[in-house]
Amino acid sequence: MSESTSSKPMYEKIFDDVKRQILDHSYKPGDRIPSEKELAEEYQVSRITSKRALEMLAAEHIIVRKPGRGSFVADPEADGVGAAEHGRLDGTYGGNRADGEAAGKLIGVVLTDFAGSYGTRLIYGMEDAAREQDCYLVLKRTFGIQENEEATIRKLLQLGVDGLIVFPAQGEYFNAEILKMVIERFPLVLIDRELKGVAAASISTDNVKAAQEAAEYLFDLGHARISLLSPPPVDTSAVEERIEGFVQAHAGRGIAAERELWISDLTSTLPNSFNDENIERDIDKIMRHLQAHPSITAFFAIEYNIALLAKAAVTRLGLRIPEDVSIICFDSPQFRIGEGYAFTHMRQSEEDMGKLAVENVLALLENRPSANKIKLPAALVPGESTGPARERRK
Missing domain, CATH: 1.10.10.10 (Winged helix-like DNA-binding domain superfamily/Winged helix DNA-binding domain)
Structure with a gap:
């Protein structure tokens, strides 16, 4: 097949x-x-x-x-895992149950997807908060497809959820169901993205500051010609903010941000484009780019899966990490098994983000004061993928 x-x-x-x-x-x-x-x-x-x-x-x-x-x-x-921690195969998670009924409020959670590199600890945080707050979560994945997202939100509303937490699909526009909920003041919290110009509650990483810190870490290692790797920004706030932080870091150090060194059209890591053919195409694109710009000494990858593409491209060219090329990224699996690789990365506060999302939905439900937009710090975690810059190749 x-x-x-x-x-x-x-x-x-x-x-x-x-x-x-x-x-x-x-x-x-x-x-x-x-x-x-x-x-x-x-x-x-x-x-x-x-x-x-x-x-x-x-x-x-x-x-x-x-x-x-x-x-x-x-x-x-x-x-030795309890039922709540073990999860449920039917896709529901969360708080206590009594006589088969959900205790407290019912909150729908709509995510594009999740993995060990990002998303799993986010869910753990939500589950912890649900148990503490005596509410119940229903988790659904959309795989980054906006049509799935709209249909899922409609089904959850028909189910009668009291509030929603949504990690929106990447794209130029938010779907109509999200906009409708904002207009109708339905208790809604967005994760990892902001709705520009609209007062929708959101919780995300301080991506600008985190990207600045990551870029400055490379500068301190002597890297000046850094290639930024990203999917198309297409008005996705997290990607746009990381690019902004990368540019600001260059300006702060008086280093030119050379856009000809960037690749900003990698698509194989997008949820609905993940397949071998697209992966190979993107790896080949990075290989050809590195051959065309041999003075590049480091890659700044917007996300973990893009860092994996960069690693494959570098090693296929017979170069070494980090001796020839360093790689830094956002997120990385906390536990690495088998072929896992310890990238230097910015670790987001996923569990705190998950807990705050549940708490803020409940605050909106109860008309209690809550922050409209919350930005959480990320922590730099040094790994095996970065080292001092080598001398430039011509």
């Missing part, structure tokens, strides 16, 4: 297939499931794709990944 034969991303199909086999007891608690390599061969995809599917299963506590042993169907009792 080829990734190009279906509109659904292959990592999502693998996730759904394995989850269904667990639900129908083809795999029982404690059973080993196929490895990244075995799934990649079965579905004729790359290990990047099969790995992402397994990461999603682990993030939902459906499986447990054990270093050196493989992946196993989660067994809450054997693994």
Whole structure:
């Protein structure tokens, strides 16, 4: 089966297939499931794709990944995990239940997707706050497709949720359902993005300051010719702010921000474009760019998956990280297994963001004072991917 034969991303199909086999007891608690390599061969995809599917299963506590042993169907009792922490295979998470009914308020959570690099700890924060506040969460993923997002929001409103937390799909415009909720003053909190010109509550990282800090870290290592790698900004506030912080850092140090060194049209990491063909295209684009600009000594990647593309491009050219090229990015898996790589990165305050999102939705519901826009700091985490700048190549 080829990734190009279906509109659904292959990592999502693998996730759904394995989850269904667990639900129908083809795999029982404690059973080993196929490895990244075995799934990649079965579905004729790359290990990047099969790995992402397994990461999603682990993030939902459906499986447990054990270093050196493989992946196993989660067994809450054997693994010592409580029901609330184990999660639910039907996609719901959160607070206490009594006699099968949700206790307290019901909050819908709409995310593009989540993984170990970003999103999983965000959900943990929401779950913690839901338990503390005696409310219940319903989690749905849209895979970055705006049509899915609109339909999901409508279904959650029909279900009767009291409030919504939305991580919007990347795109030039917010969907009509979000705009309608803002106009009608429905309790809504946006994650990671702001709605410009509209008073919608939002919680995000201070992306400008975080990008400044990341760029300055490279400057302090002697890097001056830095290539910024990003998806198309298309009015996505988080991407725009990181680019702004990158430019401001250059201005503050009196270093020219050479836009001819940038690549700002990488699309393979977008949720609805994640497949082997697009990944290979973007890696090749970065390779050719580095060959055309050999004086580049560092890459500033807007996100973790783009850093992976840069790493692949650098190593395929026979160059070393960080001796020849350094890489810095936003986010990285907290726990690395097998082929995991420790990038120097800016770690966002995901759990705090999740907790604040729940607390602010409840504050809006109860007409209590709450901050309209919250910006949280990110922390620089040094890793293996950065080092002193080498002498420029001509």
